[in-house]
Amino acid sequence: MTLSLLAASIAALAPAQPVAQPALTPTVQDESTIPADTEIVTLESGLQYSVLTPGNGKEFPHRGDRVKVHYTGWLKDTGVEFDSSRKGEPVVFGVGALIDGWNEGLELMSPGARFKMTIPSGLGYGENGYPPRIPGGSDLVFDVELIEIVERAPKFLGWTETTEATALGNGIQVHTVTAGEGKAATECAFGIFHYTVWDKDGAYLTGSSLSGSPLIGNPKNFLALGVFADAIPLLKQGGDVFMKVPAEVADSIFKRMRLEQGQETFWRLSAPTLIEAFDKPAFELPEDEDLTATPSGLKYKVLRKGNGTFPSGAGATVKCHYAGWLTDGTPFDNSYDRGAPIDFPLSGVVKGWTEGIPFIDVGGKLLLVIPSDLGYGDGGSPPKIPGGATLVFIVELLQTQG
Secondary structure (H helix, E strand, C coil): CCCCCCCCCCCCCCCCCCCCCCCCCCCCCCCCCCCCCCCCEECCCCCEEEEEECCCCCCCCCCCCEEEEEEEEEECCCCCEEEECCCCCCEEEECCCCCHHHHHHHCCCCCCCEEEEEECHHHCCHHHCECCCECCCCCEEEEEEEEEEEECCCCCCCCCCCCCCEECCCCCEEEEEECCECCCHHHCCEEEEEEEEEECCCCEEEEHHHHCCCEEECHHHHCCCCHHHHHHHHCCECCEEEEEECHHHHHHHHHHHCCCCCCCEEEEEEEEEEECCCCCCCCCCCCHHHCEECCCCCEEEEEECCCCCCCCCCCCEEEEEEEEEECCCCEEEECCCCCCCEEEEHHHCCHHHHHHHHHCCCCCEEEEEECHHHCCCCCCECCCECCCCCEEEEEEEEEEEC
16 A cells, blocks of 8 residues: 555646656665664754665756655654555655655655655644544654656746747737647647646746646647646647746636646646547558567557656556457457547456557557457457457557556
8 A cells, every 4th residue: 555645736637647667677675664864964844864875966856856766654653654665666756746744855865865754744744644544743754765757847948028929818928949840739639738837936836747647638628728728729749838827817727726826927838749630540460570579479569659658557547549450451349430539447458458558658559469368369259359369459548547
């Protein structure tokens, strides 16, 4: 069991997305007792920490960045362990979306560092605690290992009198960072939009890197979301805009985000992935040398890369468009003719899909060649799929959660 350390200051605008597949393989710590302190440093906030293992000292996370960590937490008074990631895989958090003690402590760490943090109740879960495991008013001790910084929040660009900008009718001023190519987002069937928000002094407020939740779906579905209604029509594939937004324009969406209203802000919005239309793919079966084979016998080929957000594994729920054929090109099923993608848990489909879908990221397209034992087996799925059939699928991953 892993407690949610997320604070309630950010309201998700889209389903949470996992981060890209890890670049590093962490060494799992198996310590189950509170480590001894080294030199204790006490900060003005009341947070105490000691460095158990120094990091590389070259880079440090900041608000809005996403980090991968291993940790164990104990109640200070009793020494009772209440949570640990070290019984499983490391976890990814957004710095700024956690309890205050973690937010402050992580910014002092560099990859490879391991800190012991002693967090007073006021920087943790306060008088309410986190029942049933953390009583109200509890001081906490954490053993935290920063494995890597997996995503950086965009940098604040700044705004001066010389900034080239176009004024919209509602008072928003727009500076085009990258023009992008192709059709406008509102003419497309699917998009992934990343956003970042700063206050008038350039202090980070929120963004999709913090929550791990870019806006994903039909661009027209986001035109009722405050500032996005003005920004999304300006974007094309690869486009990136920076906007100065008056308080009254952002207030409606700030209420939803649980941010302070009545403030001028700066927004950056980008469209790394836009798909103009979902066209039903034609059958293709590449030669074996053009496919990647796994030990299970599954074969696959990535036809299009997406935005770097991969399903986390069998526990994920995904939204896909797909088409399926027998190896002679006979079609047996597709979502395109039905006019709607499907949602399903990866644990609830044939083994070839469970294994194969995590090879692509959101916005990506994948070809799968699934042997019978990873598909419908000797029984098949009559009348369209005979027993012992090898299956060919082309899949477009549109969304993933979990």
